[in-house]
Amino acid sequence: MAEALAPEAAATGRLVVLPVFDAVHWKTFQRPTQRSRADLALLRLLSALRFEGTLPGHRFDLAGFSGGAQFAHRFTWLYPHLVDGLAVASAGWWTFPDSAPFPYGMGASDQAPKAAQIWLLSNLRAFLSRRIVVRVGEQDNVVDHNTRSGELIDAQQGLNRLMRARRWVSALREAARAENLPDQIDFDTIPSCGHDFVACAQAGLARDFLQAPSIVHPSQSKFEGVSA
Numbered sequence: 001m002a003e004a005l006a007p008e009a010a011a012t013g014r015l016v017v018l019p020v021f022d023a024v025h026w027k028t029f030q031r032p033t034q035r036s037r038a039d040l041a042l043l044r045l046l047s048a049l050r051f052e053g054t055l056p057g058h059r060f061d062l063a064g065f066s067g068g069a070q071f072a073h074r075f076t077w078l079y080p081h082l083v084d085g086l087a088v089a090s091a092g093w094w095t096f097p098d099s100a101p102f103p104y105g106m107g108a109s110d111q112a113p114k115a116a117q118i119w120l121l122s123n124l125r126a127f128l129s130r131r132i133v134v135r136v137g138e139q140d141n142v143v144d145h146n147t148r149s150g151e152l153i154d155a156q157q158g159l160n161r162l163m164r165a166r167r168w169v170s171a172l173r174e175a176a177r178a179e180n181l182p183d184q185i186d187f188d189t190i191p192s193c194g195h196d197f198v199a200c201a202q203a204g205l206a207r208d209f210l211q212a213p214s215i216v217h218p219s220q221s222k223f224e225g226v227s228a
Contacts (some may be wrong), residue, residue, distance in 0.1 A: 001065070002062045004201040007083040011061070011149055013057070016210070019045055021071075038144045039075050063087040063209040066146075074103070078119055080126035087133040087209050090092055090161050090195055094168040095149050097124060098176040100156055128176045131188045133208055137193030144195070162196065 009016045028036060030127055038124075052222040061069040062083045064072030077095065090138035095102065098112055101109035106120040127131040141162040143149065149159070157164040176183055193200045 001201075002198055004085065004198045005206050005210065008201075008206040012210050016211050017045070017049065017055070038071060039078060041077075042075065048095065059084040061085040061087070063089075064091075065089045065200070065205070066092065066195065076130060077101050077123055077127045080123050080130060083130060085131040086135070087135070089135040089190075089200060089205055089208075090137060091165070091168075092146060092161060093153055093164055095120075095159055096168065096171050097128075098156075098171065100152070104153060104156060125179050125181065128172065128179060129184070131155055131184050131186070132172065134165055134169050135188060135190055135205055136162050137201070138162070138189040138191055138196060139194040142194065162189070 001138040002016070003020075005016055008014075019042055021041075025036070028038075046055060046060070049059055059082055062072045062076055063086070064070070066089075068094065069088035072086060073088050073091070074095055078088045093104075099107045101107040101111070102116050102120065103109070103111060106124070108114075108117050108118060112185045121159070141160040143160050147160065156167075158167050169185055172185055173183055178183070190200050190203050190205055193203050193205075197205075
């Protein structure tokens, strides 16, 4: 991933930090509220980088592909005041702004701390006020062994990553309308790509991850969000 992003990072002058959540220690990193708390690990990493002067002290843009997209959108939802822009691609599944039990939605669940429902509900407006870029390969419609499947998730989100991305974007836009917020969601498919990060990066995803400019959110001061 670093090699695939390096040319665009060099061309744009953007600093890219790629945390590694290895399979041994971070089996459930996609869900920040799980016991390993990957969200706290990322916060510690960013704090250390700021302390040594590598990172400035302002908000950052966050991007993720596949499992990284799962982590990125949930982290942004929990800490919207820290994230300026969110770019996510080809997630296997999403947390929806509906009443389904977390992590499928914002409803109560035994799969997360009791406060998770409060975090999500309280932060919904701030989350929807971010600039959100959503991408998925136009050929990413194959159900493989990494695709979470089942009666509940298939009915809510669809059968494959392409269907699920479309439904998630539609749900976010509907939620934004209900909250009287402007639609800041940029959705598109990546031509001739399946579930392959390098191919997607070469087809434009690297540009989507690194070139999108940060913006000032008019609702920033009013909706700071509740930290997890």
